[in-house]
Amino acid sequence: MSPSPIRLLWCGDSALTVEFGDVIDAGANAQVLALDDRLRVAAMPVIVETVPTYRSLTIHLDPVRLNPNALEAAVRKLAENTIPERPPARIWRVPVVYGGEYGIDLVDVARHHGLAPETLVARHSAPEYRVVMIGFLPGYAYLDGLDPGLALSRRTSPRASTPAGTISIGGVQALIASIAAPSGWHLLGRTPVRSFMPGRDPVFLFQPGDGIRFEPTAPSCWDALDKAAAAGEPVAERVDA
Amino acid sequence: MSPVRLAIRDCSGAVGLQDTGRVGYQRQGLSASGPVDSLAMAAANVLVGNPAGTLAIEFGLGGGILRAEGGPIRVGIAGAPCVLRVDGTNMPCHRSFVLPDSADLTVAPPREGMFAYLAVAGGFAVSAILGSAALHRRAGLGGLDGRALRRGDILDLAASDRAWDPDRGIAPLSLDLAEPIRMLLGPQADHFSEAGLATFLGAAFSVSHRADRMGYQLDGPTIAHGPQGYNIVSDATVDGSIQVPGSGLPIILMADRQTTGGYPKIATVVSADLRRVAQRRPGDTIRFAAVSLDRALELARERAARIAGLARRLQDIAQFDADRLAGANLAGEATDALRDLS
Numbered sequence: 394m395s396p397s398p399i400r401l402l403w404c405g406d407s408a409l410t411v412e413f414g415d416v417i418d419a420g421a422n423a424q425v426l427a428l429d430d431r432l433r434v435a436a437m438p439v440i441v442e443t444v445p446t447y448r449s450l451t452i453h454l455d456p457v458r459l460n461p462n463a464l465e466a467a468v469r470k471l472a473e474n475t476i477p478e479r480p481p482a483r484i485w486r487v488p489v490v491y492g493g494e495y496g497i498d499l500v501d502v503a504r505h506h507g508l509a510p511e512t513l514v515a516r517h518s519a520p521e522y523r524v525v526m527i528g529f530l531p532g533y534a535y536l537d538g539l540d541p542g543l544a545l546s547r548r549t550s551p552r553a554s555t556p557a558g559t560i561s562i563g564g565v566q567a568l569i570a571s572i573a574a575p576s577g578w579h580l581l582g583r584t585p586v587r588s589f590m591p592g593r594d595p596v597f598l599f600q601p602g603d604g605i606r607f608e609p610t611a612p613s614c615w616d617a618l619d620k621a622a623a624a625g626e627p628v629a630e631r632v633d634a
Numbered sequence: 635m636s637p638v639r640l641a642i643r644d645c646s647g648a649v650g651l652q653d654t655g656r657v658g659y660q661r662q663g664l665s666a667s668g669p670v671d672s673l674a675m676a677a678a679n680v681l682v683g684n685p686a687g688t689l690a691i692e693f694g695l696g697g698g699i700l701r702a703e704g705g706p707i708r709v710g711i712a713g714a715p716c717v718l719r720v721d722g723t724n725m726p727c728h729r730s731f732v733l734p735d736s737a738d739l740t741v742a743p744p745r746e747g748m749f750a751y752l753a754v755a756g757g758f759a760v761s762a763i764l765g766s767a768a769l770h771r772r773a774g775l776g777g778l779d780g781r782a783l784r785r786g787d788i789l790d791l792a793a794s795d796r797a798w799d800p801d802r803g804i805a806p807l808s809l810d811l812a813e814p815i816r817m818l819l820g821p822q823a824d825h826f827s828e829a830g831l832a833t834f835l836g837a838a839f840s841v842s843h844r845a846d847r848m849g850y851q852l853d854g855p856t857i858a859h860g861p862q863g864y865n866i867v868s869d870a871t872v873d874g875s876i877q878v879p880g881s882g883l884p885i886i887l888m889a890d891r892q893t894t895g896g897y898p899k900i901a902t903v904v905s906a907d908l909r910r911v912a913q914r915r916p917g918d919t920i921r922f923a924a925v926s927l928d929r930a931l932e933l934a935r936e937r938a939a940r941i942a943g944l945a946r947r948l949q950d951i952a953q954f955d956a957d958r959l960a961g962a963n964l965a966g967e968a969t970d971a972l973r974d975l976s
Contacts, residue, residue, distance in 0.1 A: 404899070412869075448867055457934060
């Protein structure tokens with residue numbers, strides 16, 4: 394794949410955003426993750442941390458050590474090489490209880506698309522998604538790979554609170570939520586998986602670049618899985634090994 | 635464990651523990667937290683002989699009554715000027731002093747500014763999570779059990795033998811409440827119309843009541859977006875990002891911010907001025923002034939040098955009082971000395 398032209402956008406004196414595009418695009422995200430890897434290997438002391446998103450990488454910097462021209466040159470050089478397509482390093486199977494009290498918008502979204510609810514569940518759980526960004530709140534995993542036929546613009550009035558573990562869609566994006574928060578997305582189901590859990594090792598389960606497969610799960614399984622997750626078990630299962 | 639404790643007998647406002655925060659977890663959606671006025675927290679710590687980033691109590695438009703238990707405690711308070719009393723006797727900010735065993739320290743909410751910091755010699759013994767004990771309220775991390783301080787809490791001190799260090803003083807930190815906030819345009823200044831940019835650069839905004847450690851929502855004229863509208867594909871935010879949602883009213887993102895966002899960011903506050911934003915309370919005015927990246931880096935280096943130099947500027951109280959008297963006779967020089975510290 395040949396690299397797209399990049400834009401370097403300064404965010405004040407302590408961060409630089411390297412933008413590979415301005416739309417959601419799997420190729421741009423692959424370049425984001427590749428640059429992220431190269432910067433990790435380069436281990437430049439001026440870099441404090443990096444944040445991969447859908448189509449850009451934000452590099453947080455120590456302004457006291459920063460030489461902006463040198464950094465821009467180094468970043469351009471690292472971003473210019475072509476990158477190989479890579480399979481995800483880790484793939485997770487994530488149990489989801491769809492519909493009912495777990496996914497209060499499932500029926501409405503199915504009706505909007507003229508689908509039976511079971512068909513919506515089948516199509517939402519069919520793809521292998523990629524984690525393209527973890528952001529907004531701790532452990533919120535934004536996914537690429539939603540069936541375009543399921544896309545639906547966000548609700549006009551956001552809900553003041555949605556539960557931890559909510560599985561939702563907004564526009565062409567899909568999301569695994571970690572902690573309870575307001576949301577304007579459509580709630581299809583819920584997972585007992587804690588993608589963020591203080592006190593557990595690891596605190597965070599998913600990484601940008603991971604693969605995600607949703608596994609429709611019966612409501613009768615919820616209590617046992619939720620209890621195991623609360624006790625610190627991942628409940629999500631690695632299926633790449 | 636030290637037998638000495640600081641008991642929270644009462645508190646009001648947003649009162650939480652902060653240290654330098656958690657670095658390296660923004661890629662997991664967790665912002666760093668840490669003090670919103672890092673210079674003031676550093677000053678409070680240096681007053682009691684601690685490293686600048688030691689865990690301290692942050693009072694956000696609040697106050698409290700705190701009691702020493704099990705022994706005397708050396709305390710230092712800096713930041714927004716608070717009225718302090720120990721068992722009814724007024725005590726100064728920006729000076730360290732001893733809170734005697736069983737005595738109550740009353741911290742009244744500041745008359746101006748928003749955040750004050752209380753440090754104790756040797757620091758508090760509070761366990762860290764992900765490398766820090768700083769409270770991140772939205773994530774439920776840090777502080778005591780992931781929450782703010784409240785009446786009845788007991789904070790163990792990490793050391794019990796530091797109360798008899800010398801009293802030290804430092805010139806009060808200026809809050810610069812009237813100065814413009816310096817910023818760099820971008821990263822998405824091109825998402826705004828010329829008129830929108832002119833509004834942003836020319837208007838006086840005021841801090842709304844929706845101002846906390848996550849962000850400061852401003853009131854004022856609305857900023858017009860360009861033809862691309864007000865949605866972008868979500869990308870990363872930074873401390874000081876000025877995002878403009880559909881309402882056209884800017885929000886300055888602070889230490890506990892969401893790590894990504896889908897609104898265009900018209901500008902970014904320079905790191906050296908984040909504390910000046912933080913210290914403006916609801917109703918205070920904010921104007922913006924654009925600076926170059928080179929200038930912002932100069933300011934960042936000056937600020938780092940100031941924090942590193944705080945300990946050098948400490949004065950024993952006897953000398954401090956003598957200098958203040960001299961300053962009263964040489965008003966111009968005293969003003970210069972204070973400006974130098976702002």
